[in-house]
Structure formats: C-alpha cells, structure tokens
Amino acid sequence: MQKKFMLNYVIIGVLLVWAAWQLIPTFRYEMMSEERKEELRMQGDLERIQERIIRRGLDLQGGIHLVLEVNVSQLTQNIAQNKSQSYYQFMNQVEEQFTAQMDRDYFDILEEMAKAQNFRLARHFPGRGDENSQIIASLRKEAADAVIRSEEIIRNRVDQFGVSEPTIQRQGDRRIIVELAGITDPERATNLIQSTAQLEFVLLKDPEVVQDAISRIDAVVKKVDPETLKDTTTVEDRVSQDKEVTIEELFGLTKNQEDTGGDSTALVDETIFEDRPFSALLRNLGNDIGVPAENYYAVNQVLKNPEVQRVLPADIRILWSNTTETFTTQDGSQKEFYRLYFVNRDAGLTGEVITDAQATLGGMDGSNMGQPIVNVSMNSEGAKIWSRMTGANVGKRIAIVLDDKVQIAPVIRDRITGGRTVIEGLANIEEAKDIEICLKAGALPAP
DSSP: OHHHHHHHHHHHHHHHHHHHHHHHHHHHHHHOOHHHHHHHHHHTOHHHHHTTSOOOOHHHHOEEEEEEEOOHHHHHHHHOOSOOHHHHHHHHHHHHHHHHTTTSOHHHHHHHHHHHTTOOGGGTSTTSOSSHHHHHHHHHHHHHHHHHHHHHHHHHHHGGGTOSSOEEEEETTTEEEEEEETOSOHHHHHHHHHSOOOEEEEEBOOHHHHHHHHHHHHHHHHTSOGGGGTTTOOOOSSOOOEEEEEHHHHHTOOOOSSOOOSOOEEEEETTTTTTOTTGGGOEEETTEEEEEGGGHHHHHHHHHOHHHHHHSOTTEEEEEESSOEEEEOTTSOEEEEEEEEEEESSOSEEGGGEEEEEEEEBOTTSTTBTSEEEEEEEOHHHHHHHHHHHHTTTTOBEEEEETTEEEEOOBOOSOOOTTEEEEOOOSSHHHHHHHHHHHHOOSOOOO
16 A cells, blocks of 8 residues: 555656746746847747747736627628619618528628519629629628638737737638737737738839848948948849858857757858858849748848948848748758848839739630739829829839738839739739739738
8 A cells, every 4th residue: 555655656756847847948938038038039039938938818918809800791881882772771771681680691691681672783893793692702701701701800919019829710601800919019909900901003113223222231230431332232043052050150149058959040152251241141033032941030030130230221121921932942941931022212103092802714815815914003193193003103013011921022024004913924823813912911900
C-alpha cells in the first residue's frame, strides 16, 4: 500500500513539474515589457515564443467581441435604379415585413411580396435578368460578396493591432464574428474595423524616382549622407547571392542578454550588403520590387524609421502588396515574396466613383478573348477624372489600393473615356473575382 502511495506521489510530482515547465514561456511572455516584445519581434523570435504560450480567452484577458451583419435592406436600396414613388412604397412594405419577421430571410420576403403584388423588379434592377427570380438570385450574390469583402477588409485591419491569434469567421450567410483578445483600446479597434474601406487609384512613381528613394534609405541604414549615394542605387536584374545576417547586424543593434535561442535573421544579398544594406533585403521581380516573406518585418522596420521618413520625398508613399506570391528560386526551391510599391502620396481617384465591377471572361471579338477580365463602371464625375488621368499617363502603371494594400498595378494602355474600363492581364478567374470584390468594397455592414 505504501509503495502504491509513493508511486502516486511520484506521478503527481512529475505532472506538476511538467505543468510548471509548460507555463514558463507564458510567465516570461506576460512579464515582458512592450519594448522587449518589439525587440524580440525585430530579432525574429517573438512569433516562436508566442507559439509556445498558453493563450487566455476574452473571459480572462479581455478584448472585443463584434458581430457584423450585412444590412441587406440598405444594400438592395444602394443597388436599385429608377426609384419611383411606387418603388419606395413597395420597399417600405418589404422592410416592415422583414422587421416584423427578423427570423426570416430578407430576399424570401422580397420575392414573395413582389409575386403577390405583381411588382416587376426588372425595371429597378436593370441588367440582372427579366424574371424576379433571376434578380433575387443576383441580389443574394451581391449580399454574399459583401460578406466576403468585409471579411477581407477586417483581416487587413486586424493586422494593424498585432493580435497573434484573432478569431474572424463567418456565421451563416450574413454575419461575421470578430474576437480580438488582449486589445487595450477596444474603442479604437471597433472604430477602425467598422470604418469605411478606402479604395484608391494611385499612380506608381517613375523608376528613377524609386531608385533615388531606395538610395536614400540605404544611406540612412548605412548612416551616411543620402546625397553621396544619389543615382547609384538600383535593384538589379541579376542573380542574388543570398546569405543570412542577424537583425542586429542589419540595424546595428546589441542583443539583449536574455537569449531566446531562436532564428533572428534576415535574408540579404551578400554581394551588396556592405554598401547597400536596404537594397540587400530586396529582390527583382521583373518590373516590380520583391521582398522575401522572411524579410517583411525587417523591411517594415526600416520604412517606419523616423530618419528614413525624413529623407524620403514628401510626395511618396511606400505600400505592400495585399498578399504573397510564390516564385521558384535559382536552386529550384519555392519562396514566398511580397511586392513593394512606390506610389504618389495623393490618389488620383477614389472608390466612391465606382458604380459596378464584374469579373468575367473576355468575349470572342477582342484581344482578351477567353481571358479573365474585370469590367468596371464609373459615375459621370469619375469618368471625367479617369479620362484625364489615363490620357496624361499612357504607358505608366496605376495601383488599385484597398486600405493601403496594393491589389494590382496594371499598365495604362490608352486614354479611357466613357467611364468604362477593362482590367486585363489577370492570371485566372479567381484573381479577377478578387479584383471585383476589391472594387466593390465600401462601407462595412452595420453591427
């Protein structure tokens, strides 16, 4: 019996030691200052530590819980055209029925009442079919797209808060659940998530302007006079000789005595690292500047440096692509890259002028036959600005930017009049659909 108790004590002791050992990363993380966390992030170690800690939920850690829902009634009103008195009377009746029967689907009620009153939706929703059933199906698709647009925008915005494991998920066809644990300023987070999405059309800077800006950044990182490197820095179209260097070596930092033992490195081109340390973080992707995914944080830290901000021209913005792309390197391996864009500070056009965007395949009578394209329509004000803007910049590239992330940057091939534009050169219909969703992005649905 005594041996049995002894064995139980040993097992309990082992479990307690194991539990304490598992909690060590969590205790260390909770005791860290924000400055120390930022230093570890720069070293590339913070994410590794965060993977080992035990996370507290909203009930223990606090934070925000949001339920965002598509306002299908307002969405329908925004899409409708030719709004007559009879239209408003009918839609008010639909709204009253929906308010009284919130458990029912809005479009089911709309279809039933249109049928009962012999109300033809086609005259108010042109281009979506002749039958009420076709129009209802089209409106359902618009509502589903609105949820997808909102989810994409929310994910981009949540990244700004540095929440390691946010919960963002769709609930049914109309709702998005957002949970952000540990947020210290819930009001700011809520306002940012629910604010209007900013869609912009922005011209890219000319190559010589980009190269001058990069040379100035190199000079700051190297801590020399920016004028001494002017017009000498290029992101060459050549094979880079990659090597790993510590973030401390790149930024001239001294590592804290608390050693995390992780991989605190960035991938640089060793052939130019000594002379052009910032350029060494970049790669050539045809006509674009590429950044290996593992260098994202290092490049971002350089760009946010106040000294870098001071030496850059006031009319330049530097933006990231909205996602990574996979490229095959010289050794045959697959590597993820972001694109880095240098664009005008001011947008030439904003998303308020977009009236419609449709992803489709090119027709049988054009150069884009069978290829994925996006047809874009603008209002009269947008058409005038777009005509002047494209006419003055033929051959240049223009970035379509959503919430400061570049979605695509096509070339302006000719002056575009009439407010109708075709975006072509897309990889597949999925990319075309993504661009359509981006162009349709507007105010987020009310919670």
